[in-house]
Amino acid sequence: MRVAVIGAAGRMGQTVCAAVEGASDLELVARLDEGDDPRSLEGLADVAIEFTIPSQSEANVHALLDAGVAAVVGTTGWTEEALRRVREHAQRANGHAFIAPNFALSAVLAMRFAAMATPHFESVEVIELHHPNKVDAPSGTALHTARGIAAARAGLPAVPDATQEGFEARGMEIDGVRVHAVRLAGMVAHEEILLGNPGEVLTIRADSFDRSSFMPGVLLAARKVLSLPGLTVGLDALLD
Numbered sequence: 663m664r665v666a667v668i669g670a671a672g673r674m675g676q677t678v679c680a681a682v683e684g685a686s687d688l689e690l691v692a693r694l695d696e697g698d699d700p701r702s703l704e705g706l707a708d709v710a711i712e713f714t715i716p717s718q719s720e721a722n723v724h725a726l727l728d729a730g731v732a733a734v735v736g737t738t739g740w741t742e743e744a745l746r747r748v749r750e751h752a753q754r755a756n757g758h759a760f761i762a763p764n765f766a767l768s769a770v771l772a773m774r775f776a777a778m779a780t781p782h783f784e785s786v787e788v789i790e791l792h793h794p795n796k797v798d799a800p801s802g803t804a805l806h807t808a809r810g811i812a813a814a815r816a817g818l819p820a821v822p823d824a825t826q827e828g829f830e831a832r833g834m835e836i837d838g839v840r841v842h843a844v845r846l847a848g849m850v851a852h853e854e855i856l857l858g859n860p861g862e863v864l865t866i867r868a869d870s871f872d873r874s875s876f877m878p879g880v881l882l883a884a885r886k887v888l889s890l891p892g893l894t895v896g897l898d899a900l901l902d
């Protein structure tokens with residue numbers, strides 16, 4: 663399989679290039695970065711792995727769909743509206759796009775466990791912690807986690823919260839779930855889901871200490887994306 667990397671000069675891009683080069687069934691055919699046109703990959707690559715910046719990622723995916731190249735996207739910051747546009751384009755073009763806010767197995771399982779646990783608890787809040795160079799907040803993973811929790815809490819009473827003032831200290835509300843973002847030197851990518859009942863708390867925590875934690879998921883998506891029609895969101899779609 664011929665693979666291109668977009669955002670190849672970035673932190674994730676460089677790690678992805680090395681992972682692709684280390685995989686015997688994948689061939690790294692192009693490294694693109696800012697200023698390069700993804701349409702130039704037409705006929706050259708089967709799959710492009712995209713780790714760039716939130717403001718550019720959607721345009722890159724549309725360009726890849728136009729070029730007939732399958733897209734595997736790790737860039738975060740996707741809105742529901744942008745996902746809808748890509749879903750429509752992928753269907754129209756008979757193309758393939760895979761977008762995951764987090765390629766780490768620990769994070770994907772934390773999201774799943776949080777959704778499983780949440781109906782059994784009165785309270786739930788999400789805290790994500792990242793390195794200070796991250797440009798979007800809250801993280802795509804935290805948004806995905808909060809939406810999954812909200813869906814699993816459908817029909818349950820609202821999370822109790824007597825706050826009357828100082829709402830800015832209570833984080834962002836995503837579908838009724840409070841999400842807090844910490845930016846701290848020394849962190850890589852971490853997430854905690856706190857679930858509470860009177861007298862007890864369950865903490866689910868996932869830590870990525872190194873970008874290598876994302877590579878098995880990225881390569882799995884690159885290998886599978888051509889067998890998935892249209893747009894697929896989330897690594898859990900690829901796990902049994």
Ligand code: NAD
Nearest residue numbers: 669671672673674695696713714718736737738763764765
């Ligand atoms: P980075 O700033 O190190 O790299 C981004 C790269 O994209 C840079 O080389 C930049 O020049 C390039 N770029 C910018 N605009 C471009 C364009 N239009 N076309 C091509 N290249 C362009 O950032 P990073 O730490 O590598 O993170 C990249 C993205 O991946 C972020 O959104 C981050 O949140 C996300 N991320 C996702 C996961 C996941 O598992 N899904 C894991 C880690 C990081």
